[in-house]
Amino acid sequence: MIRSQLKIVLDACFAQGVADGAWSDRGAGKFTLEVPRHEGQGDFSTNMALVLAGIEKKKPRDIAAILMQLLEMKKDFIDALEVAGPGFVNIHIKADVWQRLVPEVLAAGENFGRSAVGCGRRVMVEFVSANPTGPLSIGHGRQAILGDAIARLLEATGHDVYREYYYNNAGRQMRVLGESTRARYLELLGIAHPFPEDGYQGDYIREIAQALVDEAGDSLKDHQDVTPFKAKAEEFIFRDISATLARMGIHFDNYYNEQSLYEDGHIDSVVAELRSKGLVYEQDGAVWFKTTEFGHEKDRVIIKSSGEPTYRLPDIAYHREKFRRNFDWLVDIFGSDHIATVPDVLAGVQALGYDASKVTVVLHQFVTLTRDGKQVKMSTRKATFVTVDELLDLVGVDVARFFFMMRKADSQLEFDLGLATKEGQENPVYYVQYGHARLCSILRQAEEKGVVRLPAAEVDPTLLGEAEELKLLKSMAAFPGMIESAALELAPHRVIFFLMELAGLFHSYYNKHKVLTEDTGLSQARLYLVDALRLVFSNGLRIVGLTAPERM
RNA sequence: GCACCAGUGGCUCAGCUGGAUAGAGCAACGGACUACGAAUCCGUAGGUCGGGGGUUCGAAUCCCUCCUGGUGCACCA
Numbered sequence: 001m002i003r004s005q006l007k008i009v010l011d012a013c014f015a016q017g018v019a020d021g022a023w024s025d026r027g028a029g030k031f032t033l034e035v036p037r038h039e040g041q042g043d044f045s046t047n048m049a050l051v052l053a054g055i056e057k058k059k060p061r062d063i064a065a066i067l068m069q070l071l072e073m074k075k076d077f078i079d080a081l082e083v084a085g086p087g088f089v090n091i092h093i094k095a096d097v098w099q100r101l102v103p104e105v106l107a108a109g110e111n112f113g114r115s116a117v118g119c120g121r122r123v124m125v126e127f128v129s130a131n132p133t134g135p136l137s138i139g140h141g142r143q144a145i146l147g148d149a150i151a152r153l154l155e156a157t158g159h160d161v162y163r164e165y166y167y168n169n170a171g172r173q174m175r176v177l178g179e180s181t182r183a184r185y186l187e188l189l190g191i192a193h194p195f196p197e198d199g200y201q202g203d204y205i206r207e208i209a210q211a212l213v214d215e216a217g218d219s220l221k222d223h224q225d226v227t228p229f230k231a232k233a234e235e236f237i238f239r240d241i242s243a244t245l246a247r248m249g250i251h252f253d254n255y256y257n258e259q260s261l262y263e264d265g266h267i268d269s270v271v272a273e274l275r276s277k278g279l280v281y282e283q284d285g286a287v288w289f290k291t292t293e294f295g296h297e298k299d300r301v302i303i304k305s306s307g308e309p310t311y312r313l314p315d316i317a318y319h320r321e322k323f324r325r326n327f328d329w330l331v332d333i334f335g336s337d338h339i340a341t342v343p344d345v346l347a348g349v350q351a352l353g354y355d356a357s358k359v360t361v362v363l364h365q366f367v368t369l370t371r372d373g374k375q376v377k378m379s380t381r382k383a384t385f386v387t388v389d390e391l392l393d394l395v396g397v398d399v400a401r402f403f404f405m406m407r408k409a410d411s412q413l414e415f416d417l418g419l420a421t422k423e424g425q426e427n428p429v430y431y432v433q434y435g436h437a438r439l440c441s442i443l444r445q446a447e448e449k450g451v452v453r454l455p456a457a458e459v460d461p462t463l464l465g466e467a468e469e470l471k472l473l474k475s476m477a478a479f480p481g482m483i484e485s486a487a488l489e490l491a492p493h494r495v496i497f498f499l500m501e502l503a504g505l506f507h508s509y510y511n512k513h514k515v516l517t518e519d520t521g522l523s524q525a526r527l528y529l530v531d532a533l534r535l536v537f538s539n540g541l542r543i544v545g546l547t548a549p550e551r552m
Numbered sequence: 553g554c555a556c557c558a559g560u561g562g563c564u565c566a567g568c569u570g571g572a573u574a575g576a577g578c579a580a581c582g583g584a585c586u587a588c589g590a591a592u593c594c595g596u597a598g599g600u601c602g603g604g605g606g607u608u609c610g611a612a613u614c615c616c617u618c619c620u621g622g623u624g625c626a627c628c629a
Contacts, residue, residue, distance in 0.1 A: 489569095
């Protein structure tokens with residue numbers, strides 16, 4: 001907020017320099033205003049002089065001198081200016097500008113950090129999208145939490161978010177699932193039957209089979225059609241998946257079924273439309289999509305010679321339906337194993353006349369699960385995976401959410417079960433949550449001691465002059481901008497890092513300065529700071545779906 | 553072979569799209585509770601940012617090229 005005000009001032013100075021003939025307008029928009037990394041380099045720093053020097057063929061220091069003169073006029077909130085290094089202009093903001101932030105934060109309350117930059121744009125976030133062939137595995141867990149955190153961030157920044165889960169209950173995977181279920185069913189009835197070679201071996205298949213035995217007895221034993229087994233398995237597994245998601249606080253607005261794309265004729269119409277544009281052809285009995293028209297290396301089959309579509313076709317049709325449902329922005333959260341499919345889908349929607357730049361794909365790398373320093377292999381079919389449910393049993397929802405959000409999507413995520421199950425000092429989740437709990441504790445103490453809180457108007461925020469207090473205030477000031485960039489860049493991990501840093505600043509402050517002292521004026525001011533900090537922790541944690549405990 | 557992602561202290565990772573002296577957290581070592589909660593804090597040590605070139609005032613960040621790891625590259629999904 002302060003930063004954006006200063007940016008306006010800086011832009012005005014630039015325009016003034018143009019008007020004065022000090023430099024041309026060619027450097028417009030090329031300079032930045034940033035928070036320097038090191039202390040003693042001001043609250044903000046601009047590289048304007050360096051950038052303009054290159055363009056104008058002048059010395060950076062000369063330009064910096066002119067800029068300083070222009071900024072001098074803004075003495076009302078600038079405390080000091082200096083030229084440093086190769087030509088940075090460092091700007092020190094007056095302390096009271098930071099201090100007066102406290103009442104602003106309190107007035108904003110739960111809305112502090114939230115914004116309207118999204119302008120109500122309709123965004124669909126598609127995530128999880130696991131086929132109902134088994135319980136959610138750790139990999140799905142990452143995606144679920146990443147996607148949900150992104151959705152929450154977008155909501156917090158004024159987007160109209162729609163969460164969708166896309167699944168396929170038709171293909172080969174599901175057929176194998178049905179066959180696996182039938183095999184277990186017959187096994188339970190004591191009838192010899194070979195288990196499918198690539199069947200699903202998890203214990204949950206036995207549970208489903210048992211449910212079928214309980215409901216239908218042996219009435220299905222001669223049933224050759226796999227449909228009832230498949231249907232039972234799908235129902236059972238989906239109930240399980242939904243329960244797991246609900247446990248994590250994740251809810252979808254819609255489950256979109258691939259089957260409906262066939263039933264509603266969207267598959268056929270996509271092919272027809274591509275054909276009319278001359279983008280498909282037949283060869284070797286299959287139908288090919290000319291992806292080479294979009295710069296790809298080779299064309300791809302969309303309908304096999306058997307007449308069955310490949311996965312690409314429904315994926316393209318599905319994305320067309322997303323566009324038809326009038327979303328302004330389509331965010332897809334996929335595992336990195338989908339890398340190859342993305343370009344084909346984008347080519348498809350482009351071919352159908354839609355703007356592929358409205359699609360943003362977040363590809364997250366895999367989760368490697370380690371236990372006692374050894375890697376645990378995960379495979380749904382062989383049932384050696386650790387499920388999300390098992391993980392939640394071990395570490396709880398907050399720890400799981402926090403761990404999965406700690407890494408940017410591009411990074412592989414090592415989930416050390418040994419470490420995550422250790423409830424204790426190593427765990428950064430508690431570090432942050434303890435910050436919030438501690439703040440609450442101070443407020444409780446104040447109440448118990450009978451401290452009467454003065455109205456904000458009677459409290460002097462300029463008493464918050466300790467170096468640690470100013471650091472906290474500056475960090476708070478950066479909170480809304482951080483949320484905004486984390487949302488727009490679909491990067492929840494930034495929120496986590498911000499909160500860890502803020503917690504560090506606060507714990508440090510707590511150990512050095514007392515809030516409740518004999519000095520009532522100071523105590524009152526610090527209590528307001530505590531109030532404001534508590535709000536920032538609480539808002540930050542909640543925006544990404546974590547809880548903010550008052551006690552631990 | 554091709555494409556995408558990654559390579560940053562012993563380990564796990566940030567580094568806000570080119571800024572100044574590269575940062576956390578674990579682990580190690582040394583300290584701080586008659587205290588608003590020690591689930592905390594303070595201090596010490598530890599890195600030629602995978603290697604090599606290049607671009608410019610300035611590179612962990614951009615370009616080229618090698619090396620290593622992961623994931624894909626089907627008429628599987």
